[in-house]
Amino acid sequence: MQTKTRVPLTTEQIEQFHRDGYLVVExxxxxxxxxxxxxxxxxxxxxxFETGIYPDEWHWNPYLGKPGSAGQLTGGWKSDRxxxxxxxxxxxxxxxxxxxxxSGARLLSDGxxxxxxxxxxxxxxxxxxxINYHTPAGVVVCWxxxxxxxxxxxxxxxxxxxxxxxxxxxxxxxxxxxxSYRSEMEHAAQMAGVDVPEVVxxxxxxxxxxxxxxxxxxxxGKNTLNVMRRSMVLAYIxxxxxxxxxGTYVPGGYIAGKYRRHGDDTMDESFFxxxxxxxxYRTPFLGAVII
Amino acid sequence: MQxxxxxxLTSEQIERFHQDGFLVVExxxxxxxxEQLGKRFDALFAGxFDTGVYPDEWHWNPYLGKPGASGQMTxxxxxxxxxxxxxxxxxxxxxxxxxxxxSGARLLGDDxxxxxxxxxxxxxxxxxxxFTYHTPPACVVSWVALSQAIPGGSTIEYVxxxxxxxxxxxxxxxxxxxxxxxxxxxxxxxQAGIPKPEVVxxxxxxxxCAxxxxxxxxxxGKNCLPDLVRRSLVLSYxxxxxxxxxxxSPYVPGGYIAGKYKRYGDDTMDESFFxxxxxxxxYRTPFLDEYCExxxxxxx
Numbered sequence: 001m002q003t004k005t006r007v008p009l010t011t012e013q014i015e016q017f018h019r020d021g022y023l024v025v026e027x028x029x030x031x032x033x034x035x036x037x038x039x040x041x042x043x044x045x046x047x048x049f050e051t052g053i054y055p056d057e058w059h060w061n062p063y064l065g066k067p068g069s070a071g072q073l074t075g076g077w078k079s080d081r082x083x084x085x086x087x088x089x090x091x092x093x094x095x096x097x098x099x100x101x102x103s104g105a106r107l108l109s110d111g112x113x114x115x116x117x118x119x120x121x122x123x124x125x126x127x128x129x130x131i132n133y134h135t136p137a138g139v140v141v142c143w144x145x146x147x148x149x150x151x152x153x154x155x156x157x158x159x160x161x162x163x164x165x166x167x168x169x170x171x172x173x174x175x176x177x178x179x180s181y182r183s184e185m186e187h188a189a190q191m192a193g194v195d196v197p198e199v200v201x202x203x204x205x206x207x208x209x210x211x212x213x214x215x216x217x218x219x220x221g222k223n224t225l226n227v228m229r230r231s232m233v234l235a236y237i238x239x240x241x242x243x244x245x246x247g248t249y250v251p252g253g254y255i256a257g258k259y260r261r262h263g264d265d266t267m268d269e270s271f272f273x274x275x276x277x278x279x280x281y282r283t284p285f286l287g288a289v290i291i
Numbered sequence: 292m293q294x295x296x297x298x299x300l301t302s303e304q305i306e307r308f309h310q311d312g313f314l315v316v317e318x319x320x321x322x323x324x325x326e327q328l329g330k331r332f333d334a335l336f337a338g339x340f341d342t343g344v345y346p347d348e349w350h351w352n353p354y355l356g357k358p359g360a361s362g363q364m365t366x367x368x369x370x371x372x373x374x375x376x377x378x379x380x381x382x383x384x385x386x387x388x389x390x391x392x393x394s395g396a397r398l399l400g401d402d403x404x405x406x407x408x409x410x411x412x413x414x415x416x417x418x419x420x421x422f423t424y425h426t427p428p429a430c431v432v433s434w435v436a437l438s439q440a441i442p443g444g445s446t447i448e449y450v451x452x453x454x455x456x457x458x459x460x461x462x463x464x465x466x467x468x469x470x471x472x473x474x475x476x477x478x479x480x481x482q483a484g485i486p487k488p489e490v491v492x493x494x495x496x497x498x499x500c501a502x503x504x505x506x507x508x509x510x511x512g513k514n515c516l517p518d519l520v521r522r523s524l525v526l527s528y529x530x531x532x533x534x535x536x537x538x539x540s541p542y543v544p545g546g547y548i549a550g551k552y553k554r555y556g557d558d559t560m561d562e563s564f565f566x567x568x569x570x571x572x573x574y575r576t577p578f579l580d581e582y583c584e585x586x587x588x589x590x591x
Binding site for chain 1: 342343344345347348349350351352355356357360361366369540541542543544545546547548550551552553554555556561562563564578581582585
């Protein structure tokens with residue numbers, strides 16, 4: 001049996017998640033795994049994919065990208081088995097399920113980010129703006145620091161309690177913006193009757209992480225320190241999730257919508273594996289790899 | 292019946308394709324249409340997608356990309372229903388099938404390319420280096436000019452007859468070659484016993500195209516023209532009956548983009564991801580026309 005069955009989080013932690021919209025959990029990855037993951041960043045951004053499979057999104061490479069820009073790569077678990085080991089962790093999926101009371105967690109997507117010195121802000125947004133094509137609704141995201149994430153170095157920041165606000169329209173530009181990177185969030189706060197939203201910039205050690213609700217406003221500031229900020233992001237939906245019924249394409253389907261088979265609402269486990277389920281099921285081909 | 296049944300290419304054209312490894316077909320698209328399609332590139336590279344579905348590859352955007360660098364995007368038919376109408380054209384698929392004698396053509400993938408003034412060379416390569424995971428193994432590629440494609444302006448160039456050389460290993464750097472962009476090809480030529488390979492730089496008007504064999508060595512030079520953004524659309528076809536090869540690993544080794552769409556334990560190349568655009572018995576993947584017509588305004 002590869003699946004732990006006891007609840008991995010305390011009742012207090014789950015309550016805190018629902019009160020604040022996020023929850024820090026330390027030591028998700030050990031130092032050795034963090035080191036092995038970091039070692040994969042340069043080859044991946046340079047286009048060296050271990051399996052020969054390309055990622056779903058690949059923003060920035062050393063040949064065409066502006067030096068000092070942020071790099072983002074999505075779907076890397078299909079390209080690199082070291083990443084896959086971490087990304088398909090049953091332990092983290094079980095935590096995500098526990099936070100929302102799901103019977104299981106399905107991996108919707110993964111991302112790795114690097115923000116070198118001088119990299120610009122990432123506009124605050126709600127992940128649910130982009131992840132709204134499945135049912136039952138709901139998404140839990142785990143953001144894991146692979147370097148020391150701290151204020152001034154583009155650490156993740158949250159508008160505390162903002163998951164209680166109404167879901168806003170999609171934010172158009174993540175990577176570069178004319179307005180303050182917080183302005184869209186501030187507008188949403190006003191609409192929600194919150195005059196002064198409380199923004200919390202986290203201080204997270206490598207290997208520790210933070211879970212957030214799909215509706216929690218989050219982003220990151222400019223990296224003003226001479227450190228490379230690296231992180232991994234895992235997005236989960238309920239194990240039983242399916243695509244909503246659509247016609248010939250999934251409107252706003254972003255990346256996940258590409259994987260819908262015409263006339264079939266199934267979220268195929270080949271593309272969206274179940275990493276943990278309370279009855280012990282786990283998508284078989286993932287193997288017994290557990291962090 | 293949406294599928295043309297008469298042959299679209301003459302036997303002379305088909306012979307020339309097999310002799311040279313490529314075949315120019317002029318006026319495949321109306322020139323005005325071609326230029327209008329090219330005008331959609333700016334919005335696409337800036338991340339504005341008609342369907343809200345993202346492409347499979349997206350190299351370069353105006354926010355993070357170096358000014359003057361090449362832009363390339365793959366899987367555009369899922370993002371933009373206007374371009375999808377051309378990308379899933381039965382006519383172009385039928386031509387591809389005729390060149391290889393297939394009973395039908397399946398779309399393996401699409402690309403759009405833009406090479407602004409100063410954009411670097413694209414290293415010569417063989418597409419079949421990257422399309423190794425399906426059976427039967429052949430592929431035919433259509434390179435459609437959506438701007439003028441002329442020597443000096445990073446037009447496509449072919450090495451005549453190089454489709455008969457052995458298949459080489461993959462070329463590591465498309466976008467920023469550190470050696471001459473023809474170096475790898477010249478090594479392959481030497482191995483094939485060809486001391487002086489004949490490189491042909493095409494001259495194509497917007498809407499004209501060249502089909503090439505999957506093993507054809509091709510690429511493009513630097514764009515040295517100050518006012519021309521070279522734009523092109525690339526369509527890759529395989530035989531309609533193609534399947535993934537059977538692999539022992541839980542992934543498709545070297546699966547590039549197509550391999551992402553393989554379902555575990557099933558070698559089918561699902562028509563949702565690899566549609567059949569034309570088949571001689573009149574079959575065409577059913578959802579294509581409804582999909583394209585829901586957003587399109589152009590005739591293929």
